[in-house]
Amino acid sequence: MKITDITITPVAFHDPPLLNSVGVHEPWALRTVVEVHTDEGISGLGESYGDIGHLNRMRTAAPALVGLDVHSLNGMHSRIATALGGEAGSDRHGLTGALTVESTVDRVFSAFEVATWDIRGKALGRPVSDLLGGAVRSAVPYSAYLFYKWAGHPGSEPDEFGEALDPAGIVEQARMLVDRHGFGSIKLKGGVFPPEQEIEAVHALREAFPDHPLRLDPNAAWTPETSLKVADELDGVVEYLEDPAPGIDGMAAVAAGAPMPLATNMCVIAFEHIARSVEAGAVQVILSDHHYWGGLSRSKELAAICRTFGIGLSMHSNSHLGISLAAMTHLAATTPNLNYACDTHYPWNVSDDVITTPFTFVDGALSVPTAPGLGVELDRDALARLAENYRTCGVVQRDDTGYMQKHDPSYERKRPRW
Numbered sequence: 464m465k466i467t468d469i470t471i472t473p474v475a476f477h478d479p480p481l482l483n484s485v486g487v488h489e490p491w492a493l494r495t496v497v498e499v500h501t502d503e504g505i506s507g508l509g510e511s512y513g514d515i516g517h518l519n520r521m522r523t524a525a526p527a528l529v530g531l532d533v534h535s536l537n538g539m540h541s542r543i544a545t546a547l548g549g550e551a552g553s554d555r556h557g558l559t560g561a562l563t564v565e566s567t568v569d570r571v572f573s574a575f576e577v578a579t580w581d582i583r584g585k586a587l588g589r590p591v592s593d594l595l596g597g598a599v600r601s602a603v604p605y606s607a608y609l610f611y612k613w614a615g616h617p618g619s620e621p622d623e624f625g626e627a628l629d630p631a632g633i634v635e636q637a638r639m640l641v642d643r644h645g646f647g648s649i650k651l652k653g654g655v656f657p658p659e660q661e662i663e664a665v666h667a668l669r670e671a672f673p674d675h676p677l678r679l680d681p682n683a684a685w686t687p688e689t690s691l692k693v694a695d696e697l698d699g700v701v702e703y704l705e706d707p708a709p710g711i712d713g714m715a716a717v718a719a720g721a722p723m724p725l726a727t728n729m730c731v732i733a734f735e736h737i738a739r740s741v742e743a744g745a746v747q748v749i750l751s752d753h754h755y756w757g758g759l760s761r762s763k764e765l766a767a768i769c770r771t772f773g774i775g776l777s778m779h780s781n782s783h784l785g786i787s788l789a790a791m792t793h794l795a796a797t798t799p800n801l802n803y804a805c806d807t808h809y810p811w812n813v814s815d816d817v818i819t820t821p822f823t824f825v826d827g828a829l830s831v832p833t834a835p836g837l838g839v840e841l842d843r844d845a846l847a848r849l850a851e852n853y854r855t856c857g858v859v860q861r862d863d864t865g866y867m868q869k870h871d872p873s874y875e876r877k878r879p880r881w
């Protein structure tokens with residue numbers, strides 16, 4: 464079965480003002496929807512980042528894939544590498560690590576690769592999870608992903624989620640997400656306020672949710688010394704501390720003294736980072752993410768490496784739509800050593816989804832789709848609406864810092880900040 468054509472549609476959807484260590488989410492989040500078409504009339508879906516540099520790289524790569532057999536993932540990877548010509552992307556928004564030539568190829572490859580799994584599943588009449596080795600869990604647990612946030616975007620009415628700027632607000636937000644979706648684990652995005660305030664929020668969460676595993680992720684906003692103080696205060700309270708300090712060396716310095724495991728989606732984000740991290744003992748949990756680990760097949764390779772070295776596996780998320788969530792769920796369901804509840808931003812963005820039947824969490828988990836392929840269908844009207852948003856919203860590159868500076872000109876991006 465050969466690829467005949469690829470449609471690439473950048474989209475923009477509403478995003479609340481979620482705060483993080485580099486600023487605040489803009490009113491629009493960007494993604495790209497990919498449709499891969501074949502000579503047998505079967506098409507497959509993929510979803511990826513929407514930032515302009517990445518979008519252009521996807522547009523550069525797509526024509527090189529026409530004529531390729533959908534089973535040829537190795538061929539796809541090497542055609543993309545050639546088409547990109549050795550260019551390395553950049554981490555302009557500052558929440559992942561630096562990209563390399565190889566990891567840039569993996570990012571572009573991922574959305575096309577996922578679409579081929581969708582195609583092959585549809586052709587066989589089997590869900591992607593069957594093709595990935597079979598689900599080891601029928602439902603995939605996700606965590607409540609808490610953010611400090613403003614009540615609404617400046618100049619707009621408060622949104623449905625409300626303000627969360629202190630421990631009480633964070634506990635209230637957690638209650639809303641747990642009541643609505645039944646989440647059994649909680650992650651707080653930190654790096655926004657001085658660590659003492661975030662420690663207080665985590666203790667408030669522990670009091671309100673005595674049995675929920677908790678995590679705190681300041682996106683490398685702390686020095687190793689500060690991280691060690693926080694680790695000490697949160698001993699026995701969090702299941703892991705995520706990216707407290709910048710870099711493999713910084714994380715290794717924290718890991719040497721922290722009582723809990725350290726997790727990352729910032730310092731080990733490509734295969735070439737793993738050896739050094741293992742040598743340094745920098746991280747005990749890697750947050751996988753098929754969008755940058757090179758799709759579903761390479762995420763399985765990551766899982767095998769983690770199993771080999773006794774490294775835990777969790778799953779990372781950015782603002783995303785239902786096509787990504789379907790792929791995440793198939794992958795997580797078929798990865799035996801993914802033992803932590805996965806992250807997802809979906810509850811913040813679900814009202815704007817591009818699939819006909821948006822996902823619903825039951826007891827904090829998603830059932831693995833059983834329809835052929837990814838098991839999701841494009842809602843063409845929604846896609847057209849979100850594509851129109853993209854054309855008119857004026858955002859082409861995520862810029863949390865720039866948006867924050869519009870409202871607070873004195874704001875500076877600093878890493879570490881404390």
Ligand code: GKR
Nearest residue numbers: 483558680682728780781782
């Ligand atoms: O959406 O603001 C955000 C997050 O901070 C995201 O960009 C991170 O990549 O969720 C991510 C993380 O775990 O670091």
Ligand code: MG
Nearest residue numbers: 680705706728
């Ligand atoms: Mg993180």
